[in-house]
Amino acid sequence: MSTPGGTPRGGAGVATPGVGERAVPARSPGTAQATQPGPGRMMAGGMPAEKSLDFKGSSRRLLRMLLPRRAAVAGLMVLGALSVVMSVVGPKILGEATDLIFAGWIGKQLPAGSTQAEVVAQLRAQGKGTQADIFAAMDLTPGHGIDFHAVGMVLLLALGLYVASSLFTLVQGRLTTTVVQHTVYDLREQVENKFARLPLRYFDGQPQGEVLSRVTNDMDNLSQSLQQTLSQIVTSLLTVVGVLGMMFFISPLLALIALVSVPLSVYASAKIGKRAQPKFIQQWATTGKLNGHIEEMYTGHALVKVFGRQHESAEIFREHNEKLFESSFRAQFISGIIQPTLMFVGNLNYVLVAVVGGLRVASGSLSIGDVQAFIQYSRQFSMPITQVASMANLLQSGVASAERIFALLDADEQSEDPDNAPRAKVVRGEVEFDEVSFRYEPDRPLIDHLSLKVQPGQTVAIVGPTGAGKTTLVNLLMRFYEITGGRILLDGVDVSTMSREDLRAKTGMVLQDAWLFGGTIAENIAYGAPDATHEQIVEAAKATHVDRFVRTLPDGYDTVIDDEGGNVSAGEKQLITIARAFLAEPAILILDEATSSVDTRTEVLIQHAMNSLRTGRTSFVIAHRLSTIRDADLILVMESGSIVEQGTHDDLLKAEGAYARLYQAQFAEAMAEVD
Known part of the structure; x- marks a missing residue:
């Protein structure tokens, strides 16, 4: 998945969301879901609701997604209708076979030569009126046995209908799979395109595991739910209509009796389903929380062990796991009650139909074959209702997942780039902050009326205590956040009038968190310049001291590293990200604490690499180690979102202000470490 603006999250070479002291406050290992308010902790996304947002609205929205494939959906319904028609006609035809067999068996018992009317009259004369009514309703010939040829033809016709129905069902299933998977x-x-339009503050306010759960677990659950229910619902509804028509055709009285169970079934399904739906919402919300905790504990497992928080981590996992178990159990149990409840109602209906049907046969109003067919129809009539009810848990679970995905799709997006945005072919690198103001929250200003002008090719160092707004400043330049007042100009052009893609294509960023992607070292270096040749990759590696250690690896530049760069050291990862930025040849370079987590020897190498990288480029360097920015053309000292001092290293030391105090504090700390 891409991060906002289609850029990688971390590393260098192309612009990426800045990760600094303001962007994402640290969470302790034992509090995976902590959401502390304050600058940088954006709550726009929020935690997933445990209450259904809009079941009917989400269902309609889900159905509207099928409209682009309306032809396939129409074909699916036609095939389903043909399949249902053939399967519905089957019992009636089998009833005819039953009548032929029964009439042949009775005819064999009667004396040959007599007529059906004579036999019926004789039975009435003997006081056997019920038997006479039954014989009168039958098509029999006294003395003739079973017509096996006629029975065989009827059975072949029924077999053909059932085979054709199965074939149509098979094709319908294939169409269903096509529609669902394409949808x-x-x-x-x-979702992928949405990620490119979401502002950085959305990701600041959402645990990574929660976002991943929506685009993986919820997406897969929705796919399975649609796959298992779409064609079945269509078939079930058509079966209800077809079976009901045949039931009224055979016996309106029995059909009315069968319909008595429908309101009861619908009422039971609605009441039980209403109680189950919130549990499914809670189930998937809890799944997201559990995934967030697991993802955080896995990526920070070393820190968890160092601070001995395994027990607390396991306890939080147990709590989330227990909540997930409870919500899942309740959701499945409550929705599972629907099927046995409807089966009980269906059995009562079966008994009524059998009793009344037997009385109708005795009166001669119906044949045994018709009653047999009607009983089959009553089962077929209740079966689709039971099937729909049994799919209630799938439907509710799928809609619950759809709601969570739709909530992601409906999240507030970053403002659109202006039409016909200016595109500069050559960027000199002049940057100006003109009365810039910014606040993460409306009532908590961070930067107020900040003005600054940087000449092309200058190296500007930004220093200050944690939380002063150093990373925020460069994030505003990259438009990861939008300013609330003033202007930011690049070569005299307001960056708000430029497209984000064009702005970030001219900017390279090396972060404190050196992020590498799964692939070879060469592929990681070329991430910001995918068309680069191998020679250009090697040249960039040599300029940034990467070639030195790559040559010692068995596979050289083809060495495969995992997505977290676990098989290379922290310093080597940092050098690779610098090489990535070097190859991209940005006009503006941002270095955010690029040497804070490496040893002194590696820091020297990285400094040399960054010096090569900064040559001829406007550079912004964020650093806590003041010894690394002595040669900067301009040093900005920030406190509480304001620039309190600016000048060269020597000038600021002579001024004996905030910078001098910071420098002396670090010098005293270094002397204490030596002592």
């Missing part, structure tokens, strides 16, 4: 494919693309 989910489109939905995944919408």
